[in-house]
Structure formats: structure tokens, C-alpha cells
Amino acid sequence: MRKQRLADLSRRERQIMEVVYRDGRVTAAEVLERMPDPPSYSAVRALLRILESKGHLRHEDDGTRYLYLPTLPKQSARKSALQNVVDTFFEGSTEKVVAALLDRDNLSEEDLARLSALIEQTRKEGR
Amino acid sequence: MRKQRLADLSRRERQIMEVVYRDGRVTAAEVLERMPDPPSYSAVRALLRILESKGHLRHEDDGTRYLYLPTLPKQSARKSALQNVVDTFFEGSTEKVVAALLDRDNLSEEDLARLSALIEQTRKEGR
DNA sequence: CAGCATGTGCTAAGGAACTAGCAGCAGGTG
């Protein structure tokens, strides 16, 4: 079985995988309604079947219908997705990413305090 | 002209855009050698032309050949790429992303100090 | 100049992605 990389997927396949990773355990109908520039219902079902045959997804029965979920755990997919963005757009610099995150949304004082604590924690462990 | 979203591109097109964003200003040959599962040289050139016609890239003359660069500034592309990953894999949580970043690579004490300073700075501004 | 290396532009074919629509199955309801 091939290694599963989001980057190897076609446009539609990738869009579907993103929905599945975001929402975790979804029906074909749910995937459809959460896709950008929504294709046909039938197209979604076909793609889900293809993704399953390639090993990216599996399904569980939920009464008469299917619930799809990723085979690769979110934890892992998350890791390589982040890695990819950091390498591509942030020259591999953690600091730049954090700067962008801080700039992005207006975090509350509590949020900032938690981040601060997170870093302090890591510093302690580093010793 | 359409909005330029990485997510709307085909597999190969997206791979090329990632190389261009990573390396900034590249020739067709450079794009080829930095692509995963490299296609033919000719295919790369065709795709570069297509991306240019769609408005994702433009080129400058460099003697006899072309240097390609993105039309959308890296700063903007970076922002939406990060946004997308955060939403898809981190439930929109900045804190989770930072945690993953800290976990990811072994940062030196100086790196951590800088991150800490960055956050403190933001806290001050927030007041 | 002739030959070679290294570019670009273009086109046409091959194949993969994407789609629509039909058939079948199960559950609920009168």
C-alpha cells in the first residue's frame, strides 16, 4: 500500500479528505454539503469509494448508510500538514508561524496567558 | 479574474505553486527538479504556462529563459494556507497549533525565549 | 559558419478525474 500523502490526491479527493479530517465521521451527504463548489451527490459517493479503495478512508455501518472516517489518524495527518505549510510558506521557521498566528486572530488575554504558560513549560522541560 | 486559492488547483498545479512559494523565483528546470514524483520537463513548462494564464504566476526574463514568481504575495498565500490547516486539523485552535509546533522540533532555549518575548509583546499591545 | 546546448511555444493524444443517471436494497407508513 502506498504512503498516504494529501499532496498526492486530486483536487476533489483532497477536498473530501479535508472535510473528513475536519469533521471526523461523516456521511456522504454531509461531505457534499461541506464541500466548496459542491459537485453532485453521486460524484461525492464515487470519490468516497475511490478513496476507500486507495486506503485513505474506511467506513462503518450506521443503520442503512455509511459513516466515513480516515484510516490515518488525525494526529499524524495533522503533523504532516503542518510540516508542509511550515516548510513551504515559513521557511521552516517556527517563530514565523507563531508570529503569523498571533497576528491572525485577536486572542484574548487568557489565550495569550495560556500560550505563554505552554512555552514556559517547554523551557522547563528543556533543561 | 477568479480568486486564487491553492485548493482550487489540480494536483500538479498545486505542487508547482508550492515550489514557487517555497523558492521564490525559479526556472522551469528548477521547478522540475524540486517536484515530488517528477513529471517530464515538457509537462512542467506546460503547467507553468497554464498557471500563468490563470493568473497565479507571472514571469520575468532572465537572459534567454524565464523566472517564474507568484502574483499573489507570499504573505497572503501564507496566511490562507495557515488558516486552512488550522481549521482543518486543529479545530481552529491557535493553542493546539503552538503545542504541535513545540512538540515538533527541539527548539533551543534562545528560540523559546524569542517566542516568549513575542507573546509578551502581543499582550502589551492588547491592553 | 556549423553544431550543440538550452531555452520557449504549441498541439494532439492518452488517461485519469469527474459526473449523471439508472438499478437495487432496506425501512417506514397507509
Place this chain on the structure above:
DNA sequence: CACCTGCTGCTAGTTCCTTAGCACATGCTG
């Protein structure tokens, strides 16, 4: 049972991505 609803499986067709290969331009070198 007969009928509707909501789901899956499948196939056939179309679109468009992806590719190879040819034609032409430029610069370098013997």
C-alpha cells in the same frame, strides 16, 4: 402489500489534466 424515502453500487460518457514530441530562437564554441 404498495408506495415513498434515502441510501449504496455501478457504468458510461465527458471534461480536462498531463504528457510527449516537434518547431523555432538564442548563445556559445570550435
